[in-house]
Amino acid sequence: MAVHAHPDDESSKGAATTARYAAEGVDVLVVSCTGGERGDVLNPSYGPPEGGLEVIRAVREQEMAAAAAALGVRQHWLGFVDSGLPEGDPLPPLPEGCFALVPLEEASAPLVELVREFRPHVMTTYDPSGGYPHPDHIMCHRVSAEAYAAAGDPERYVGRGDPWTPLKLYYNHGFSMRRMRAVHEAILEAGRESPFGEWIESRQAAEIPEREVTTRIECSDYFDQRDAALRAHATQIDPDGFFFAVPRAVEVAQWSTEEYELADSRVPTDLPEDDLFAGIRETV
Numbered sequence: 254m255a256v257h258a259h260p261d262d263e264s265s266k267g268a269a270t271t272a273r274y275a276a277e278g279v280d281v282l283v284v285s286c287t288g289g290e291r292g293d294v295l296n297p298s299y300g301p302p303e304g305g306l307e308v309i310r311a312v313r314e315q316e317m318a319a320a321a322a323a324l325g326v327r328q329h330w331l332g333f334v335d336s337g338l339p340e341g342d343p344l345p346p347l348p349e350g351c352f353a354l355v356p357l358e359e360a361s362a363p364l365v366e367l368v369r370e371f372r373p374h375v376m377t378t379y380d381p382s383g384g385y386p387h388p389d390h391i392m393c394h395r396v397s398a399e400a401y402a403a404a405g406d407p408e409r410y411v412g413r414g415d416p417w418t419p420l421k422l423y424y425n426h427g428f429s430m431r432r433m434r435a436v437h438e439a440i441l442e443a444g445r446e447s448p449f450g451e452w453i454e455s456r457q458a459a460e461i462p463e464r465e466v467t468t469r470i471e472c473s474d475y476f477d478q479r480d481a482a483l484r485a486h487a488t489q490i491d492p493d494g495f496f497f498a499v500p501r502a503v504e505v506a507q508w509s510t511e512e513y514e515l516a517d518s519r520v521p522t523d524l525p526e527d528d529l530f531a532g533i534r535e536t537v
């Protein structure tokens with residue numbers, strides 16, 4: 254079960270991993286906490302969004318369905334409303350009723366129910382910082398950690414299904430500095446222009462700490478599916494942008510894996526790992 258904040262996050266964080274496991278016969282369910290109703294349109298071939306949140310939601314539902322098909326996974330909406338990324342100094346208040354403002358138990362209840370119904374062995378989510386400071390990404394971490402902790406407890410979330418205890422919880426490593434640097438240098442060495450220099454500098458300047466990598470999943474055979482899923486989010490992803498700037502051969506040679514941090518395990522496992530189901534295959 255891969256829990257994400259918005260439609261498109263599943264295609265930019267751990268996408269090739271989910272495609273690989275799905276291809277290998279794992280029943281993979283992507284969970285989208287919100288409908289992405291307040292996402293900016295990032296594809297210059299689309300104009301600014303017209304219509305209300307419902308219109309955007311409908312567009313993004315179609316995009317999400319195409320992305321899930323590209324990855325070969327199932328997908329479920331939790332039904333919360335996008336909080337948007339507040340910008341300015343001071344930051345404006347979050348919009349009323351948005352995901353990040355829902356009290357934790359109320360926000361976690363539908364995910365607990367889904368965990369008890371789908372019964373995942375492994376859950377993935379974001380680290381406590383959200384990976385980047387979007388309020389929905391931080392909230393996604395909080396509800397995932399709560400569901401992982403509480404779904405197996407019969408005294409919690411009573412009336413929300415029979416208890417089920419997931420065995421491992423991971424944090425996605427979306428954009429590790431080491432990965433970006435390796436790819437950036439390889440592009441420069443190949444005599445091409447790299448779009449990542451500025452990104453690396455701004456990230457360094459912000460002193461965003463690198464989190465621990467415990468688990469590397471070999472998944473370059475699934476990069477085509479990952480890219481197809483990204484492109485399916487047509488309003489959100491610039492087809493000439495950042496995500497598609499690395500020549501495939503450079504990417505595969507420099508970085509053929511996706512990375513995770515094991516946040517909790519209820520089965521014995523040895524680190525580092527190369528399989529999200531390490532320790533589970535042996536015991537289940």
Ligand SMILES: [Zn+2]
Pocket residue numbers: 258259262387390
């Ligand atoms: Zn997001």
